Amino acid sequence: MIRPLSLVPILLAVTTLTACGTAQGSTETQELRYQGSVGNVTFPELAEELGYLKPVKLKWIGNTTSGPQDIQTAATGQSDFGGAFNGAVVKLVAAKAPIKAVVSYYGSDQYSYQGFFTLQDSPIHTARDLIGKKVGMNTLGAHAEAVLKEYLKRGGLTPAEIKQVELVAVPPVSTEQSLRQKQIDVAVLGGLLRDKALARGGLKALFKDVDLFGNFSAGTYVLTDRFIKQNPNTARKFVEATAKAIQWTQTHSRDEVVAEFKKIIAKRGRNEDATAVGFWKSSGVATKGGVIEPQEFQRWITWLEDAGEIKPGQVKAQDVYTNAYNPFASGGSR
Known part of the structure; x- marks a missing residue:
């Protein structure tokens, strides 16, 4: 198992993203490599199924073993995005990984905790x-x-x-x-x-x-600074689509969400058991469309400082995340 709160320094791999077409008039990748989760459906996968991600497509490269492993895979360029607990994101940023959290994707409430x-x-x-x-x-x-x-x-x-x-x-x-x-x-x-x-x-x-x-968002998807710089339109499309997928689950019935998840699992043909998604109750995300709130990172920054995992002032919440690409940010997060 990986211990993200005591991460070793990471040497970021320099990768070249292959342009698979054009996105909104510029040469950008339209294929996002990602790691999935056995028997579960991620919000980007839901976004693709609902048509929110077009013309960008997902490319599954395997399943993640944990959130910390997932964001390290993204940071080293082996995938294009990853998601993890916000404390692990902070620790990776403290290790000088040039990543940015762009949308909350899981959390805890009375149903999901x-x-x-x-x-x-x-x-x-x-x-x-x-x-x-x-x-x-x-x-x-x-x-x-x-x-x-x-x-x-x-x-x-x-x-x-x-x-x-x-x-x-x-x-x-x-x-x-x-x-x-x-x-x-x-x-x-x-x-x-x-x-x-x-x-x-x-x-x-x-x-x-x-x-x-109380109810709180606990983890975010991250993109590398390099990916955002080279693919600004694709990065925006990814965040917009994921945010809309999250909001879709927040405004549709449990039965509708479960039915969609089961359809996705059956369609992707990975020989999985869909039992787990039948117990889905809520996204757990505390904000509309996964808009990130400062305290979602500041809470863990303070905790890591008190635990001696990072130095006081080493990481600032505003430097870890951005809501710039989330369409729900300007309209309020609640």
């Missing part, structure tokens, strides 16, 4: 009870780790005590089983895996990420 669960009879009730315990999550150094450490900090634990809480990377499909077999003491669960685990019973929620922050 990450919960920290224990067994029903567990003696763990508070943050202090986690000292010396194991917490299992999908990847270290991303959303779950940052939320957990914020919970521990608010619970009054000192930095030394926080280090005594052991974080364990566990494949999402194995997290519930690891908890029930008592290989870990707390399991971080979300989406389909959370709902199925709760339906089986025997678990209780210690806390949820929304308990700490």
